[in-house]
Amino acid sequence: MKTRTRFAPSPTGYMHIGNLRTALYEYLIAKSDGGDFILRIEDTDQKRYVEGATDIIYKTLKRVGMNWDEGPDIGGNYGPYVQSERKLLYAEYAHKLVELGGAHYCFCAQKEEDKDVDEDTPEAHIKLKDPCKHIPLEEAKARIAAGEPFVVRQNINKKGTSVFHDVVYGDIEIDYDELDEGVLLKSDGLPTYNFANVIDDHLMQITHVVRGNEYISSTPKYNLIYEAFGWTPPIYVHVPPVMKDAQHKLSKRNGDASFQDLVTKGYLPEAILNYIALLGWNPGDEREIFSLQELEKCFSSERLNRSPAIFDITKLTWMNGCYIRNLSAEEFHKLALPYYNDLPQTLDFKALSAVLQPRVETLGQIPAETVFLAQVPEYSVELYINKKMKTDADIALKALQLVLPVLEKTIDWTNENLFETMKKAAQENEMKNGQILYPVRIALSGLETTPGGATELACVLGKDETLKRINNAINKLSK
């Protein structure tokens, strides 16, 4: 049987890093086995639906090169691939499941939201027995026919322990009486995730289901549905979450960086993808830099990790630097250009870009220290002035002249606290190490300066002296 995996996001906002990683693993499981990767949109919760979110999903996947073989936009043999368009299908199967004894109709009002209930008390977690379960089927049907609102709830009739196998976690045992008889078909006629994912995964012939490990405890419920229909469950691959710190998941809700945020900051999609691939997976050897194609070759779900991984922006930054340094001068400049225009308050980046263009061409390489694309302007100016000044005085001069007005505007000359602190730090460092902080030293030389250096110089010398020295440098270069 051909391997088929699916990425099934809800269009509720930006693409989270954890989501993207799940998609990656789905993609890799399929592609490392010559299988198909399917995109399915799970939009059964109309309350959480966010306009444009689907587009973000498309763009993100395309941006990192994870192309899907079937999906809402390109179709396929198992469509439609948007759950809201499959509404009738779910209803049909839900009624069928009732006939098969796997579910029942329920007419209870929606449970009120608990307010002042202490989450930790046992009482807060007592599962309600559903009185509707005992309504005779004929009576229930009559009430539905009469127009009474209803939901379809799952029947958990089994006793004892359920055992299922997970690729990552191994065999897992859960008692049936831990399971609640959850809603499968909501009163608005749309299915819940618990039902839709089973129906769709079966109908779309999905072989491997990859999802967050928060679904582990409800997996037996899904197996019960498969069983009631006489279907074979897929292979389960539950993955641990990506964490922000030891206690908290990475989540957009808390303002954690999304894929798009990272890209905007100058992280290359390839680097982000490479980094998150290694967050919970490793190839078994010591390689760390992988293109998507290379990952396809060596990926194995057996090497997925069981414990959560903390997202470390520092290491991503390092990896991003690796990717940026590998760019050709042309590629680099093309990618960096938007950032020149993006920071109008600090420098005239258009002019600066024109100044820097020949430098990249001359050097034929990217400044080694360039880590973030978004930092390109600052780094470039600094490096340029420092390194090329002597041989390329003319261009350096132009860069300096661009920097000067910025200094006057951006440095808070009145912030005495800042200046005092930095001055003190510089002096302490001088006493301790016998040398002045590098940027200050450069600045003091009066010949070379940089935005950063000038700031520190200003801390030590004050505004007038700083500007005087920079002007001297410009004059000297003009000759």
Place this chain on the structure above:
RNA sequence: GGUCCCAUCGUCUAGUGGUUAGGACGCGGCCCUCUCAAGGCUGCAACACGAGUUCAAAUCUCGUUGGGAUCACCA
């Protein structure tokens, strides 16, 4: 609270009974260099705890502690 899951340097991890517990990021030092960065070399740094099994345990078992998940007409 019930149930399920997890536990190696600060972080990502290798490790499936015998290793000086390896690598990467970060951090410190040295080299290179007109500075920084990059590169090279090097240093600091971990098996949560306690029993047990065994000649031998990071690895197997049990317990403890700590953390996470779940108990929605959200996914």
